[in-house]
Amino acid sequence: MNEEHEVPRVGGAVYPAGPQVTRREFEDAKKLAPVDSKGQLLCWDFMCYAGCRLSPPECAQRNQRVHEMPNLKSIPPVLKLVFNRLGGLRTKNSRPL
Secondary structure: OOOOOOOOEEOOEEOOOOOOOOHHHHHHHHHHOOEOOOOOEEOHHHHEOOOOOOOHHHHHHHHOOEOOOOOOOOOOHHHHHHHHHOOOEOOOOOOOO
């Protein structure tokens, strides 16, 4: 890992956790990823317990990602896989994995 970035920690957990997502799983997840009203991808780290280390303007500029929580009725399994590696989605009734 690059030394200038800290490893995200929540309650002692280190993210990303678990086995690495394959390239195919990542590409499939990206196709199904939630977007904002303008069609811009939402920041996965921000949505999950791993948390985004960048401020909203920095994330938008560097990664072209938006800091918003999605309004998901159901989550495709491949997205759950990726989100779980990042601690799971932050919701009102959830805890970090």
